[in-house]
Amino acid sequence: MEAAVEMKGISHWFGKVQVIHDVDLSVEKGEIFGLLGPSGSGKTTLVKMMTGLLRPSKGVVQLNGEKMPSLKQLRQFGFMAQSDALYSELTGRENLDFFASLYGMSRKDRHLRMNHVLDMVDLTAYASRPVNTYSGGMKRRLSLAASLIHEPELIILDEPTVGIDPVLRQSIWSELNRLRNHGVTIIVTTHVMDEAEKCGHLALLRDGRMMAEDIPSQLKSKLGVSSIEEVFLHYGGGARA
Amino acid sequence: MNTAAVVKRILKQFHRDKRSVALMVAAPLLVLTLMWLVLDTETSAVKLAAVDVPAQVVESIETEGITVTVMDEAEAEEKLNEAEIGGVLQWEDGAPFVILEGSDPNTSGTIRSTLQKQLSEQNASMEWEYWNGSSELGLFDYVGPALIGFFVFFFVFIVGGVSFLRERTQGTLERLLASPVRRSEIVFGYLGGFGLFTVVQSIIIAAYSIYVLDVFMAGNFLYVLLVTILMALTALSLGTLVSTFAGNEFQMIQFIPLVIVPQVFFSGLFPTEGLAEWVQVVGNLMPLTYGAEALRDIMLRGSSFESFQVEVYILLGFTTLFTVLNIAALKKHRPL
Ligand SMILES: Nc1ncnc2c1ncn2[C@@H]1O[C@H](COP(=O)(O)OP(=O)(O)O)[C@@H](O)[C@H]1O
Numbered sequence: 001m002e003a004a005v006e007m008k009g010i011s012h013w014f015g016k017v018q019v020i021h022d023v024d025l026s027v028e029k030g031e032i033f034g035l036l037g038p039s040g041s042g043k044t045t046l047v048k049m050m051t052g053l054l055r056p057s058k059g060v061v062q063l064n065g066e067k068m069p070s071l072k073q074l075r076q077f078g079f080m081a082q083s084d085a086l087y088s089e090l091t092g093r094e095n096l097d098f099f100a101s102l103y104g105m106s107r108k109d110r111h112l113r114m115n116h117v118l119d120m121v122d123l124t125a126y127a128s129r130p131v132n133t134y135s136g137g138m139k140r141r142l143s144l145a146a147s148l149i150h151e152p153e154l155i156i157l158d159e160p161t162v163g164i165d166p167v168l169r170q171s172i173w174s175e176l177n178r179l180r181n182h183g184v185t186i187i188v189t190t191h192v193m194d195e196a197e198k199c200g201h202l203a204l205l206r207d208g209r210m211m212a213e214d215i216p217s218q219l220k221s222k223l224g225v226s227s228i229e230e231v232f233l234h235y236g237g238g239a240r241a
Numbered sequence: 242m243n244t245a246a247v248v249k250r251i252l253k254q255f256h257r258d259k260r261s262v263a264l265m266v267a268a269p270l271l272v273l274t275l276m277w278l279v280l281d282t283e284t285s286a287v288k289l290a291a292v293d294v295p296a297q298v299v300e301s302i303e304t305e306g307i308t309v310t311v312m313d314e315a316e317a318e319e320k321l322n323e324a325e326i327g328g329v330l331q332w333e334d335g336a337p338f339v340i341l342e343g344s345d346p347n348t349s350g351t352i353r354s355t356l357q358k359q360l361s362e363q364n365a366s367m368e369w370e371y372w373n374g375s376s377e378l379g380l381f382d383y384v385g386p387a388l389i390g391f392f393v394f395f396f397v398f399i400v401g402g403v404s405f406l407r408e409r410t411q412g413t414l415e416r417l418l419a420s421p422v423r424r425s426e427i428v429f430g431y432l433g434g435f436g437l438f439t440v441v442q443s444i445i446i447a448a449y450s451i452y453v454l455d456v457f458m459a460g461n462f463l464y465v466l467l468v469t470i471l472m473a474l475t476a477l478s479l480g481t482l483v484s485t486f487a488g489n490e491f492q493m494i495q496f497i498p499l500v501i502v503p504q505v506f507f508s509g510l511f512p513t514e515g516l517a518e519w520v521q522v523v524g525n526l527m528p529l530t531y532g533a534e535a536l537r538d539i540m541l542r543g544s545s546f547e548s549f550q551v552e553v554y555i556l557l558g559f560t561t562l563f564t565v566l567n568i569a570a571l572k573k574h575r576p577l
């Protein structure tokens with residue numbers, strides 16, 4: 001089966017500084033793929049390449065077998081950026097409506113999907129309030145809802161649970177699992193070790209290098225350790241000066 | 242399609258952001274009023290001599306607050322020489338003919354606008370002549386057209402530039418570009434949304450200046466609107482383009498002395514005729530120069546479209562150029 005996302009031989013320089021070093025990565029359809037790495041390791045940079053916002057200095061990115069950037073593939077995924085990309089003067093519903101209209105959804109579809117995703121992130125009661133009255137967690141949830149609005153078959157989430165309390169984090173993860181069960185492919189970046197355990201596949205990133213990539217249980221058993229944290233320390237512990 | 246979505250969103254944001262709306266409409270009105278208070282010192286009594294003028298014409302002018310004295314030509318010339326009267330209205334072959342004394346621009350302006358209003362309907366071609374000097378109009382009348390253009394330009398530049406900048410700093414630009422929207426659709430959406438808003442803004446500012454502040458106006462109001470709207474679009478496309486080079490709102494404000502202030506001095510807001518040639522060359526690179534010139538053409542000279550069409554095309558050219566550069570500049574955020 002063709003991979004949802006395929007990155008081959010990716011290197012990237014910002015000016016003279018190389019921030020990504022020869023990364024290969026392949027995300028199968030229907031899995032939750034985690035990109036784990038500390039802050040500054042290059043997660044956002046890789047995500048931007050997947051979404052076509054950044055062209056790698058070297059290497060090829062493909063979505064569903066098509067080279068990025070491509071307007072057709074831009075329709076296929078939902079994206080939740082690391083920062084809440086919302087219009088603060090507009091209400092939650094108006095934000096969703098705007099993003100939905102970019103995908104050419106009919107008025108009726110937009111209406112149905114808006115109600116659905118608002119319900120999903122538990123914001124129905126706040127939908128007609130302007131976003132600048134939202135708490136940080138509510139904005140995160142609205143961003144998530146916006147990335148799901150057009151029922152994409154692939155969603156790319158850049159640190160979706162940062163700044164969200166544990167209860168809500170739990171509910172977001174159960175939502176991601178539910179989507180996965182419906183065949184949606186999910187790519188999620190995180191720097192939180194215990195979240196990594198929840199991913200079907202895990203790539204460990206450090207200083208722009210991919211150190212290991214496997215099923216979490218395999219990563220652990222190969223080294224005979226009991227947590228992803230230990231795995232991470234094993235691969236990257238000594239690397240940082 | 243997506244363009245319409247962006248337009249709709251911008252209008253909604255305007256609806257919510259009353260303060261920006263106020264800045265773009267009320268601030269120009271306020272400043273124009275202040276300028277008017279300073280520059281438009283109304284002369285107390287304007288005296289006009291009438292030589293061989295039909296009696297009912299004399300009457301119609303007097304109601305306008307000008308003292309008209311009927312006298313013969315010799316007497317009128319003597320009074321002109323002594324600057325005791327502001328001008329002479331004469332009747333030659335059944336058509337009005339005016340000699341303005343000309344040393345006080347405000348007096349000349351009052352006479353000119355009054356007579357134009359009262360007499361131009363019956364007499365398409367009025368003859369004007371100056372006894373002394375040639376400063377035709379009051380200072381405010383002279384700079385008024387340029388000021389209208391300038392304020393529309395300035396506030397659209399700022400508000401447009403800052404909103405586009407915020408799109409970037411709040412991350413929504415990236416979010417937009419991660420959807421199947423074309424770069425051009427975003428830029429056109431901005432032109433459309435702000436364009437619709439500036440139609441309203443231009444109507445209010447132009448109407449206020451012309452009908453409330455009574456800036457000298459000899460031409461077609463629709464032409465004034467056409468030019469101000471074009472200036473607004475130029476300002477918007479320039480503002481959004483410039484915002485690409487700003488990292489935050491404060492840096493956007495730093496562009497004012499760089500982009501806006503020179504235009505005030507070089508664009509003929511103040512007369513540049515006598516200035517060095519390089520000044521005029523620099524002025525020719527500035528959009529405001531053409532907008533101000535076209536507005537003066539329309540408002541002071543009552544020109545027809547043909548005589549200011551070149552300026553209109555140049556403004557359109559500026560807008561097109563800035564828009565194309567804008568679309569290209571967005572490549573920085575998404576290569577496609
Ligand atoms: N636009 C940019 N210009 C220069 N350096 C950048 C830019 N974006 C990111 N970097 C650098 O690239 C590295 C990876 O950043 P990023 O992908 O944001 O990491 P993460 O998302 O894992 O925290 C960091 O060292 C960061 O400083």
Ligand SMILES: [Mg+2]
Nearest residue numbers: 043044045082
């Ligand atoms: Mg990041």
